[in-house]
Amino acid sequence: MEKILISACLVGDKTKYDGHSNYNPLIKDLLELYELVPFCPEVEGGLKIPRDPSEIKGDKVVSSKGRDVTRFFNEGAEKALNICKYLDIKLAILKEASPSCGSSEIYDGSFSNHKIKGEGITTALLRKNGIKVINESEIESLLKKEEN
């Protein structure tokens, strides 16, 4: 079975900054076709649950209280890449808009709930290393592709 790295919060782990998950009901269908490897870059990078929300601002990641948390995000991204290399993972499904996991949009750094085009720290590193990253809105089309 092909392995896919997946944001831990999408499989129901309560790893979000506010202590909740982003459980996606299509996970059970994915599990019939793939071996899912849940991973949360922020928690693995050393941040706690719950934690202050963070956004990418220029070349840094800052918390809503103004703390520079870039090193935790970089650490989580490196660990995600190591797991992909170790398990020969070529595809990741990551939660859209997160400063770690976003794949086409992120929050703009002003903490005003405004999104811009961009990608999270983990997504950028995985893509730089040839790993395809999609988000949860693309799970359905991935499943359909497998049906055909």
Ligand code: SF4
């Ligand atoms: S860092 Fe990624 S996996 Fe972790 S809670 Fe945020 S979106 Fe989910």
